[in-house]
Each structure stands twice: as C-alpha cells, then as structure tokens.
Amino acid sequence: SHLFEQLDMTARTNDLECWKLFCLVVEKQGLNAAADFADIEPSRLSRVINSLEAELGSPLLVHNRRPLQTTSFGDQAYAMAKALLAQHALMLETLKGDKDRMKGLITLAIPAGIGPLFVTPQLLEFQQIFPKIEFELITLTSKAEEVFYNHPDKVVHVSIGYGVPGTGDIVSRYSGKMEFIPCCSPGYIKKHGHIVDPSECAAHTGLSYTGGTRTKTQELQNGGVVKQLKWKKSLSFQSLSDLKNACLLGAGIAGDIPLIHCIDELEEGKLINVLPGWKRPAAGCYLYSTKHFVKYRRVKTFLDWMAEKHRELLEQIDNRVRLLA
Template sequence: MAKALLAQHALMLETLKDDKDRMEGLITLAIPAGIGPLFVTPQLLEFLQIFPKIEFELITLTSKAEEVFYNHPEKVVHVSIGYGVPGTGDIVSRYSGKMEFIPCCSPSYIKKHGHIVDPSECAVHTGLSYTGGTRTKTQELQNGGVVKQLKWKKSLSFQSLSDLKNACLLGAGIAGDIPLIHCIDELEEGKLVNVLRGWKRPAAGCYLYSTKHFVEYRRVKTFLDWMAEKHREILEQIDNRFGQLA
C-alpha cells in the first residue's frame, strides 16, 4: 500500500512540473465499462483533431465517479465520468444530463414466460441485477409517487453491465435497470422490449468530475467543459429516440 501511495505521489509531482497553460500533455480519464464506443472514443478523436498534442489514457471506473480521485492506488486521475451529484469541496463537476434506467427483456423471454406489467409479477420471473461499484443495486421501482419492491423468483447478478445485457438478449431473464444509453439501439431494433411500462428506477444525474487542482490546467478544464457539452447533446438525442419509441 505504501509503494502504491509513493507511486501516486511521484506521478503527482510530475504533473506539477507541467506548464498549466499548454494544450498538450496527458489526461487520464476514468470511465465506466461499456460506454466507450458511443460516449467517449468518438469524442476523444474529435477533441484530438482540435488539440493534437493532447494524449489520453483511459482506465475503467470501478467506484463512484467522484471517489476515484482519492481511492485509485496507482494512477493520478484527471477526469472521471459517471453518475453522481454536484461536486463539493475539492471536487469540481460538470452536469451533462440525466440517465434513464429501462426495465427490459428479450422477445424470446416474453414468448416463453409472458409479458410483465407490474412489479408484483416479478415473484414468478428471473431477475437480472447489476451489482458493480458505479451505482447501488436496484431494489425497488417507482411509478409516479408509488414505490414497489423488486422481488424475483430467482436472480442472476452481474458486475459487468455488458454481461448483464448479453444475458438479457439471450432470454435469461428481466433486467430491471439497463441504462438507456446501453439499450436504445436494441429497443429500436426490437431485440429488447421495454417491460413494466411506467415503472423504473429514478433517473440518475450524469457528471464529469475533476479536482480544483487539475482544472487549473488549461488542457483539463478545456476538455472537461468541451466533453460535458458533447455529452449533453448525446443524452438529449437518446432521450428523443426513446420518446419516439414510447
């Protein structure tokens, strides 16, 4: 543990040697698994067209986005992306929109087990649950002011959202909370079906985070503001696509 902390301190000292006004150098970015193809990589390529001397290192986020600046033992993280609340203290945040969580299953599951419209029916179905560290496990759904517990006949738990979605596509059960960004394509293509209509986990705020220290660097602050705007555009487009489905 001491060696990891010393390594982190050495990296921090190297960062402090940088010219704060230069639009060049490394930005280490922590992101949840699975969001890269739509939500990160295309935007990084676009940003690099504008600022070609920037370098990026991407690491997988395994905790809440605002916590990674303190609990990652080997890397100095400049920016993180994830669900959360506005930053406080030394944490700086940029809000980029809200993420809806959609109860889904495959058409093959419905054909075999029937449609489901109310959480009380979950007691005779198989539930697919996400238990990764980026957010809490979904244990209840809301519809207006009504809250109902999710109680499954049996449950399959996944720490990887990609694995959960693949199991859902294969007809293994009902996922109560796939983030809309991860299922909008499959919903449009008919590979997944929105069940429990009206019932869902409350939407989560999406944020980009950094620290007061790192936003003093022009490259970090420029990227933080630029990426937040790009994400606002993407989330708005996804919401509009889902609205057309509904």
C-alpha cells in the same frame, strides 16, 4: 523493461516501489495475480512483502490463508500507502506539468461499456482540435467522484459517471439525466408472458447489476408508488455488457439497463420495455475533476468540451425514446 525489473529486493520501507507492490497484492487479492499484473516472479514479490514485514516488525498479510487477507496492521498500512502514493503521483504531475499548455496526457476513468458511443468518438474529435493531447482510459470500478482518492499509483484527471454535484476539492460538470429501463427479450416474453407490475416479478428471473459504479436496484417507482423487486431467482453481473447480453439471450428480466446501453436494441426490437411506468429513478450524469487539475488548461478545456458533447448525446437519446413511445 518493466517498471519493477530493476527493483532491489533488499529495498526497505522507504522504497515507494515496495509500497506499490504491497498495494497491488492487496488489490489483486493474491501474490500470483499481483505478480502476473506486475510481470515479476511471485517469489520476488513474496520477498518484497517479507522484507517490509521484517523491517516493520509486524505482519501485513495473514499468511497461508486463502483467499488473501490483510491483518489489521496491514489494513492501516494499505490505507496510508495509498494516500502516500497518490500524493507522490500528484507531486510528479505538478512538477512536470505546464498548466497553460494544450499538450500532454489526460487520464480518464469511465464505466465499462460506454466507450464506443459516449467516449471514443469524442476523444478522437478532441484530438483533431488539439493534436498534442494524449488520453489514457482506465475502467471505473467505484463511484466517479471517488476515483481521485482510491487509485494509488496513477493520477486521474477526469472521470465520467453517475453522481451528484462536486463538493470540497471535487468539481463537476452536469451533462443530463440517464434513464434506467426495465427490459427483456421478445423470446423471454413469448416463453414466460408479459409482466406489467413489480409484484409479478416473484414468478420471473431477475438480472441485476452489482458493479461498483452505482448501488444495486432493489425497488422501482411509478409516480409516488414504490414497490420492492423480489424475483423467483436472480442472476447478478458486475459488467453491464454481460447483463445486456444475458438479457438478449432470454435469460430473464433486467430491471435497470441504462438507456445508453439499450436504446439501439429497443429501436431494433431486440429488447422490449416491460413494467410500463415503473423505473429506477433517473441518475444525474457528470464529469468530475479536482480543483487542482481544473487549473490545468488542457484538463479544464476537455472537461467543459466533453460535458457539452455529452449533453448533446443525451438529448439525442431522449428524442429517440420519444419517437419509440
């Protein structure tokens, strides 16, 4: 049975399940989408929101408005509810967990598309060493060091992504640098000609990544020279897999595909490195956790082990690039 099937629809503001549903409505940007995700009827979900609003005496949502909007009061309630739910999840994890056991669940947040090379084989290897460890993977939609604070109803133990060394309550393990490669398909070059300088981008179609795990690339560097990227027309993607597929189909030039996503295609000649010498600056790759969770043996062991595996992988990729050059 689903988590919310037993929900009492007369529940008031002290019911955490009601606040989970309210946060879900905000995050899914609509009652129907949230109801589909929670596997409940939209009418039941609507009654939950109405019940909260009636007890609080103020509207949380701007009703009869598409797309969904929260009121200023709703924005305040959402921020406070997220913090409350995160603290509740952390409380349960702390009370139920045995810090010294190499047993239990590790929830791992990763950018979309890196699983087949950068995550899944390593998790399987780790489970061979520690067979009582289980993993749950969630897709990272924000910067890796921020996910511990913006996931309201789930404890995240470890995240992987680009960033900077951890500060405050965030701890990190550095695993190397990721290069971003301007590239396109041989078919695009054949049709539109070679491109060697960013000033030529004004005659081409640009493919860009606009997902939440890093900022959009708007300029490239070559030594100490910086030039803006200005395209004749552009296509934006929130998924790196979609971006790469469009590039392979000859839809345009991608200014910044991470090397881990394109090394195979560069070796096979399916993609060509263009704009020689011009790149978005390399980004540091990190694994993150929190000071609270590195006290757990299973989390710290995994964090250190996975960082070493990623260092080895990034070194292998660097060697493959040198052979290409």
